[in-house]
Amino acid sequence: MDTPRTMRVSVLDGPGELRCETREVPRPGAGEVLVRISAVGVCGSDTHYYREGRIGSHVVESPLVLGHEPAGTVVATGAGVDALRPGQRVSLEPGVPRPFSPQTLAGRYNLDPEVRFFATPPVDGVFAEYAVHPAAFCHPVPDSISNDAAALLEPLSVALAARAAGGVELGSRVLVAGAGPIGLLVSQVCRLAGAEVTLTDVRPERLEVGRRYGAQHVFTAGSTVAGAGYGYNAFIDATGAEPAVQDGLHRLGQGGRCVLVGMGAETVSLPVQLVQSRELIITGTFRYANTWPTAITLAAGGMVDLDGLVTSHHGLDDVRAALEAGSGPNALKAIVNP
Numbered sequence: 330m331d332t333p334r335t336m337r338v339s340v341l342d343g344p345g346e347l348r349c350e351t352r353e354v355p356r357p358g359a360g361e362v363l364v365r366i367s368a369v370g371v372c373g374s375d376t377h378y379y380r381e382g383r384i385g386s387h388v389v390e391s392p393l394v395l396g397h398e399p400a401g402t403v404v405a406t407g408a409g410v411d412a413l414r415p416g417q418r419v420s421l422e423p424g425v426p427r428p429f430s431p432q433t434l435a436g437r438y439n440l441d442p443e444v445r446f447f448a449t450p451p452v453d454g455v456f457a458e459y460a461v462h463p464a465a466f467c468h469p470v471p472d473s474i475s476n477d478a479a480a481l482l483e484p485l486s487v488a489l490a491a492r493a494a495g496g497v498e499l500g501s502r503v504l505v506a507g508a509g510p511i512g513l514l515v516s517q518v519c520r521l522a523g524a525e526v527t528l529t530d531v532r533p534e535r536l537e538v539g540r541r542y543g544a545q546h547v548f549t550a551g552s553t554v555a556g557a558g559y560g561y562n563a564f565i566d567a568t569g570a571e572p573a574v575q576d577g578l579h580r581l582g583q584g585g586r587c588v589l590v591g592m593g594a595e596t597v598s599l600p601v602q603l604v605q606s607r608e609l610i611i612t613g614t615f616r617y618a619n620t621w622p623t624a625i626t627l628a629a630g631g632m633v634d635l636d637g638l639v640t641s642h643h644g645l646d647d648v649r650a651a652l653e654a655g656s657g658p659n660a661l662k663a664i665v666n667p
């Protein structure tokens with residue numbers, strides 16, 4: 330297939346300022362491949378950059394291409410790439426660490442402080458027709474995984490990392506707060522792992538979706554969650570909201586683990602005596618490492634429902650609508666098809 334010389338990309342100039350521009354199609358260097366992007370999931374972090382122009386210390390200071398949950402087809406390979414051929418469909422893992430950083434060598438490559446991650450300033454994302462990426466971070470997917478689902482292996486990876494951090498296993502009792510895409514996928518993978526899953530959300534309509542994603546018990550959250558019970562082995566927060574975190578901590582049993590996945594409140598006050606008397610373990614997750622092989626197995630085997638999360642599709646001209654779709658009551662996941 331002949332690759333054109335130029336491509337269209339969607340660029341964010343500042344809060345609320347999106348436009349399409351034409352750029353040269355990049356060439357793959359050694360160890361890299363050029364991918365024709367087919368589908369990109371829209372994430373809460375994309376919407377944050379679009380609305381506020383920043384996430385914490387990451388500030389959009391120069392034009393930035395958003396989008397970090399891509400899938401596509403390899404169209405060209407650079408020198409030294411043996412494992413991938415043009416025509417291979419792939420899911421792109423967005424964070425590329427330095428190969429020999431201490432954290433990479435320790436197996437926690439997501440924690441390399443110099444990791445290059447799509448759509449995190451100043452690294453461009455993939456709301457674009459083509460992207461160049463290291464072959465090692467382009468994971469081949471079988472035909473049983475759709476383009477949309479291949480893109481959504483990224484949020485599935487977030488869920489897999491949360492399950493691991495929570496020590497969730499056969500027979501665990503797990504409380505999940507938040508029935509957005511991450512909370513739903515956390516519920517599904519915890520159920521797959523053999524856990525009993527309880528899911529809470531402030532939006533009752535989301536809880537019905539939660540049942541489809543493996544939650545056996547669902548409760549509406551207010552300032553607290555009535556009826557959800559106590560003694561959980563793990564609490565996984567996918568809200569970032571202080572009331573949810575406080576409530577979840579109180580519901581953990583002795584030695585229970587709290588995993589903070591949701592991004593929201595910068596600080597949350599801690600029930601110190603409770604943490605001490607029950608020897609609770611509180612941790613967070615930062616993205617994921619080594620999750621794609623498992624994610625591909627689960628998706629290819631029909632064990633997780635990624636396509637069921639998709640509630641709208643958008644072209645590159647329509648990225649604004651894709652970024653604003655997330656706030657709708659029935660919206661779960663918007664997909665951009667460049």
Ligand SMILES: [Zn+2]
Pocket residue numbers: 372373374397398483484
């Ligand atoms: Zn994301």
